[in-house]
């Protein structure tokens with residue numbers, strides 16, 4: 001084949017995975033303490049070395065199955081070697097009203113002294129007062145030595161949320177939680193300036209209404225389901241519908257209300273696709289999920305419903321029915337395994353997925369239903385409340401034949 005630009009494209013949840021974006025967790029996880037873990041959206045304090053081992057095993061399992069693994073940290077370092085990308089990264093991290101002029105100037109001097117690798121690390125791991133090389137002014141003086149001048153981004157690990165590919169375009173999302181908002185500055189920077197992504201067109205930007213990638217499921221080419229709850233707002237779903245309709249990337253968007261609770265923060269915490277026509281779903285919601293069907297008529301989004309999610313999905317996908325992998329679990333086991341991301345699988349191909357080993361019952365039922373499960377450890381990774389799907393942003397999937 002001639003030397004051509006790499007085509008990044010994803011049009012389903014299950015087409016054979018070729019390239020994925022991961023983030024290997026690092027020093028940003030070492031910032032978590034019992035005082036800040038709630039606001040940083042972690043349910044515990046992970047053992048970082050073990051989390052890295054678990055993550056390396058996840059990446060290796062993907063590589064073994066022919067998947068190219070890209071890392072946010074490496075791409076960011078390479079991006080920051082581009083002078084105007086570096087300037088834009090520094091300007092945006094310092095555009096923070098909490099800093100004030102004096103501390104901002106001191107932080108600027110500090111960042112200017114870093115090479116691309118150190119700057120990438122600092123943008124991800126943050127910067128504490130005691131690490132700052134000098135400073136003055138009221139803000140500097142009043143901060144505790146352990147306070148952050150630049151907040152860490154421990155949730156960067158969940159690369160699905162800060163960007164999502166829809167067809168041949170990337171949606172750089174608009175994250176709802178304060179602790180995560182800066183993540184999209186970094187993903188946006190990579191897609192804008194890294195040579196690998198030259199020519200990439202964006203279909204969504206962080207300045208728009210809230211949409212998080214964990215809520216976006218590409219049910220079939222042209223059909224996108226969007227969870228609306230704690231993170232993605234109705235206005236975000238509506239904006240995304242307009243954007244993807246205008247770009248010709250989809251004909252139907254299903255807006256699916258989900259409970260505004262931590263356990264169900266994203267649609268992918270209750271269901272993911274494991275085959276072209278099959279989903280694994282938290283049994284408690286299987287009968288109650290509904291969808292508002294949004295279609296494009298003369299360029300305007302038209303809303304119908306609500307109707308039961310699974311039948312609305314089948315209709316939009318043009319199939320008779322969506323097969324539900326009924327885990328059939330008793331309510332307590334189902335609730336425990338849902339909390340531990342049992343429904344948050346990453347499909348590598350139709351009927352082949354990665355799942356946390358700890359969800360033994362869910363995985364057993366998946367196997368019984370003919371889905372091959374590649375099990376990975378997640379005892380430490382899971383403390384951030386995210387599974388294999390949350391921890392991966394597919395960039396290239398083969399089209400379904």
Ligand SMILES: NC(=[NH2+])NCCC[C@H](N)C(=O)O
Nearest residue numbers: 041158214266384385386390
């Ligand atoms: N797609 C997902 N389910 N992502 C999980 C994100 C978990 C992260 N701690 C948060 O609260 O934002």
